[in-house]
Structure formats: C-alpha cells, structure tokens
Amino acid sequence: MDEYGETLGELWGALASVKHYPRPIPRNDGTPEAKRARRGVVHTGYVHSAGIQVSSSNPEDRNHSSPGGSEGSTGYTETKPTQELPAEDNALHLINRVLRHLLYYTQPLNASPVLDLRQKCRMVSQISELKKQFVAVDDGGLILRVEGGVSTGPHIAIALLEAKRRLVVDDNKPRISDECLAQMTCEAILARAIPAEEQLGNERTIVLNATSHYVCFLEFNVTKAYMRRLMAGQLPSESLKVTATHWFDLSAVEGRRGVLNNIRGLLGMAMDRQPQQDVISDSEGVED
Incomplete structure (x- = not known):
C-alpha cells in the first residue's frame, strides 16, 4: 500500500464491495432451529451467489422487471445488490479503479501522449439510405x-x-449471452463510424467486458468493406469476426496479471498507432 498509494486501496475496496454478500439475519422470534440435517440438492443451472455474474447494460432499462426475474434464459442468476450502488455500477466502479491503477503505474509521469480513461459516450450513426438512426451508449473507454x-x-x-x-x-x-454480444457489436460498429482522426487507423474495435470481478477482452474486426456496405444501406457480404479472451478473475493473481498484460498490449498499440497482429492475449489461447 505504501508503494502504490491510494489507487491500490481504492481497487481493493471496490473488489471487496463486489465480492461481499450479506449473511442471513439470524431469527430472533423464539422459533427453535431445525435439528435435522438438510440433504444437499443439486439444481441444474444453479450458480452460487458469490460466484460469477453478468448481464446486459443499462439498469434503467430493467427497473420495471420483476426483482427475481430470470430473463427467460437457463443459466442466469441474479442477486440483490449488496451495496447502495446497483450491481452493474459496482462492476463498473471496480473496473474503473483497476484501469486507473494500471494506467497510472504503467506510464511515465507527465507522459505525452498518455492513455487515459473517459466517461460513458453516446454514439449515433445515421444511414440515410435506410432512413434509420443507430444509437449505442457504452460505459466508458x-x-x-x-x-x-x-x-x-x-x-x-x-x-x-x-x-x-x-x-x-x-x-x-x-x-457471453447473445443479447450482450449484440449490444457490444453495435457499439463496435458505431465506434468505427467516428471521424478518421479519432481512430488508430486499423480495422479493430476493442471492447472490455466487465462483470462483477471478471473481465474479458473482445476484438471486433470491422473492415472498411464491411462499413462501406453497411453505411450504404446494404447487407455486408462478409462476416464480422470477433475474438475474445477467457474471463480474467480480478480476485486472483493470475486474473489480475492477465488484465495487466492486455492493458500493456493496448498501451503499446496506442503508442505505435499501427495495426498489430496480436492486440489481446490469453495464456490459454483465445475463444472465437
């Protein structure tokens, strides 16, 4: 802590908030506790509340859903937020603390140019031929x-x-669910539609997917030919290739090291401002 300062303390505090789940309140109504041991029952698709969690963005879109809703898909689990922040905001707070710490200690002091965090952004693209407007809002970058x-x-x-x-x-x-992948794909495409001077000049969009204390890096290969046909209101003739790392657990040393290695890769890509062969890395390989 003395060596890395307050950014590391904020990181550990955010991690504790994400991983902490309250213990059940003990009963105090005079009812005796059951003496018979309960039999363990395994339920298919059940995930412990202290384990992995994930979903799609924008908690505002889900304010009217039932608290215990399962989204209609096997394998989803949902727990009530344990802090004042919604579960998604807790995950966002954690990854922001992680990135802030890594960026601070992987770059020289007062460096220029410098890799930095930004706030959430609303991206809008108008396809006049289709008379349609596409809108995507990310959680930062x-x-x-x-x-x-x-x-x-x-x-x-x-x-x-x-x-x-x-x-x-x-x-x-x-x-990653189909819903989440579709959302990130839309964001990746619209990110390629921003002015050329605001892009690196390659055909890649990198998306950091953060959920609870897990992080995954996705690389979308959105080619110029794909964008030309799309902006002309035509169906792209080629598939959009997506490559993803495994999930990195921020509560484990190996997971934190994996995130660090990928941030270093992004930092090198940013400083070179040239397309590279391997932007995201995974010690166990990648998953398509």
Whole structure:
C-alpha cells in the first residue's frame, strides 16, 4: 500500500464491495432451529451467489422487471445488490479503479501522449439510405490524449468499456449471452463510424467486458468493406469476426496479471498507432 498509494486501496475496496454478500439475519422470534440435517440438492443451472455474474447494460432499462426475474434464459442468476450502488455500477466502479491503477503505474509521469480513461459516450450513426438512426451508449473507454492533459485536438479512441450485471453460465463455464454480444457489436460498429482522426487507423474495435470481478477482452474486426456496405444501406457480404479472451478473475493473481498484460498490449498499440497482429492475449489461447 505504501508503494502504490491510494489507487491500490481504492481497487481493493471496490473488489471487496463486489465480492461481499450479506449473511442471513439470524431469527430472533423464539422459533427453535431445525435439528435435522438438510440433504444437499443439486439444481441444474444453479450458480452460487458469490460466484460469477453478468448481464446486459443499462439498469434503467430493467427497473420495471420483476426483482427475481430470470430473463427467460437457463443459466442466469441474479442477486440483490449488496451495496447502495446497483450491481452493474459496482462492476463498473471496480473496473474503473483497476484501469486507473494500471494506467497510472504503467506510464511515465507527465507522459505525452498518455492513455487515459473517459466517461460513458453516446454514439449515433445515421444511414440515410435506410432512413434509420443507430444509437449505442457504452460505459466508458480508453482514449489516447495526444497532449497528456486537456487537449484542443481530438482524442484517439483505443477501447470501449461495457459493464454487465450477470454472467451466463453453462456447464460451469461462463459465456457471453447473445443479447450482450449484440449490444457490444453495435457499439463496435458505431465506434468505427467516428471521424478518421479519432481512430488508430486499423480495422479493430476493442471492447472490455466487465462483470462483477471478471473481465474479458473482445476484438471486433470491422473492415472498411464491411462499413462501406453497411453505411450504404446494404447487407455486408462478409462476416464480422470477433475474438475474445477467457474471463480474467480480478480476485486472483493470475486474473489480475492477465488484465495487466492486455492493458500493456493496448498501451503499446496506442503508442505505435499501427495495426498489430496480436492486440489481446490469453495464456490459454483465445475463444472465437
């Protein structure tokens, strides 16, 4: 703590908030506790409340849903937030603390340019041929500040950040739901539609998917040909390729090391401002 200062303390505090679940309130109504031991029952698709969780964004969109709703998909679990912040905000608070700490200690003091955090952003793209407007709102992201501080020039987008509420678990393995993937795909496409001077010049969009104390890095390969056909109101003739790392557990040393390695990769990509072969890394390989 003395070596890394308050950013590390904030990180551990945010991690504790995400992982903490309240103990049941003991009964005090005079009812004796049951003496017979309960038999363990295994329920298919059940995930312990202290385990992995994930969902789609925008808690405002779900304010009218029932508290115990399961979203109609096997493998979803939902617990009530244990802090004042909604579950998704707790996850966003944690990943912001993690990124803030890593960016502070992986870059020289007063560096320019500098990789920095940004607030959430609303992206809008108009396809006139279809008379349609596409809108996406992320939860923040990483930008390259060319002058290190407040700059009059455009900042360069490096990665998007998307926080989720619950994680879909199938056969004890986490995965990203179709709904979440569709949302991040829309964000990745609209990120490629921003002015050219605000992009790195490659055909990639990196999205950090943060849920509870788990982080996954996704790389969307959105080519110029794909964007040309889409903006012309035509169906793209090629598939949109997505590559993802495994989930990194921020409560484990290996998980934190994996996040650090990927942030270093993004930092190197940002500073070089050139396309690279391997932007995201995973010690166990990648999943398509």
